[in-house]
Amino acid sequence: MGKPELRSRPGEAEDKGTSPRTLVERLQESTFGNWYRDREYAENIREGRPYFNGPPKVQPVSRHSPSRLLQCHRRSWYNHLNSAEEDGLPQGIFWFGTRFEEDLIMPFLSDTVTNKETYACNSLWVDYTVDTDHGEIRIKGETDPVIVDEDSVPLLLLEVKTKQSVDGLSEPNQHHRAQLHAYMYGLCEKYDTDLERAAIVYGSRSTLETEVFEVEFDQAFWEDTVLQWAADQTKYRTYGALPPAEPEHDWECKFCSYRERCGRGDREYSDSGPVGLLPIFSDYPRQSVVEYLDSHPDSKLTPTLAHNHPSLVENYGAYDWSCSACEARYSWNAIDPPSSSHAPRCPECRENGEKGWLSGPTPDEQLRIEGGEDVQ
Structure with missing residues (x-):
């Protein structure tokens, strides 16, 4: 059975703005x-x-967000220095997480957990410093819902996380425990109260089922693990040293937005610094490219990205192709873009029977160019 055709209504020719076909075209565009x-x-x-x-x-190098504690040190270092992210932000997950917390968990807390003497508060801010063996660190962030008394003094802190499924969860994630410890410590200091317990609520994005874990403040975990991590990360930032790529869990690499730069991806990159765009990598999301270029005014598009986003060239410019074997250089639009992650052949080397490959400048070369040094 064939699909029915969109039929014009009487007067459609005179009223293109309301015809079904025009509305579909507008939706598609x-x-x-x-x-x-x-x-x-x-x-x-x-x-x-x-x-x-x-x-x-x-x-500042000493400032840390509770939500990023205990991440892979290299990932956190890249993020701190605003390296170009290789994946788009999971806006759908963020949106669902916000709606799940605000539209479901908050009413649930008010209806079933609080009473006449307690209230569900959307969030509270913490901003404090802690002295460590490596100097003072600052922790600043905003909590998830908190059960408070009539004076707004926190009684129970909650952290709300969403996952595809909560089946098989037996304990909370260490990152999330660290996040709660940072909030508990800050709230105790801010409100001069003892807040020794918190809870993590995991919600399924597919079934809306939940799994709740109680978390007790552990002084040894706080000092030996969380604060030590923050102190080590501060040291990496202070001295500009590339941290080791040693995530606590293997899955961190799979979902990391810097895995190609780090050397854990599918291309032949390794241990790249935080500044610069990978020369042949073409999968940067447009928004990530724009944010990076806005943050680094002297930077340009790599030739590969110029082909992917030609409308950005006028505003940001583009680096030339250069050959790895000879001194040939070509404008970004003089060479067809590679059809895969492999670099294109140099036309001059091909004519001479040599093996030369074209690329944009490496991240280190881009940094030198931005510093005013010409790179041949």
Whole structure:
């Protein structure tokens, strides 16, 4: 049975703006991602947080976010220095997590957990410093829901996380335990209270089932693991030393936005520094490229990315292709882009029977170019 054709209504020719075919065409031409980013941009201004709309800033070396504690040191170091992310942000997961917390968990807490003397609070801020053997560190962040008393003094801190499934969960993630410890310590200091227990609520994005774990403040874990991690990360940042790629769990590499730069991906990169775009890598999301270039005003698009995003060339410029075997250089649009992750052959070397490959400048060479040094 064939598909029915879209039939014109009487007067459709005169009213193209309301015809089904025109509406479908308008829907097809619209880009949901662009609409969503514009919506977030406007909402940030409306909510008084326009700083979220600009390129991210490099924070002081001693400042740490509770949500990033105990991550792979190299991943955290790249993130701190605003390296270009190789994957787009999981906006769908973020959106679901926010809706799950605000539309379901908050009403659930108010209806079933609190009573006439307790209340469910959306979030509380912590901002404090701790002295360590490696110097002072600062921890700043915003909690998930907190059960408070009538004076807004916290009674029970919660951390809400969503997962594809909660089946088989037997204990909370160490990252999440560390996050709760950072919040508990900060809230105790801020409100001069003893907050020794918290809870992690894991929610399934497919079934909405939940799994709850109680977390007790562990002084040894806090000092020997969490604060030691923060102190070590501060040291890496201070001295600009590339940290080891030693994640606690193997799955961190799979979901890491810097796995190619690090050397844990599918291409032949390894141990790259934080600055610069990988020369042949073509999978950077457009938004990631724009944010990186805005954060590094002297940077340009690699030739590969210039082919992927030609509309950005006018604003940001593009590096030339250069040959690995001879001194030949070509404009980004003079050479067809590679069809895979392999570099294109140098035309001059091909004519001379030599093996030369074209590439944009390496991250280290890009850094030298930005510093005013010409790279041949």
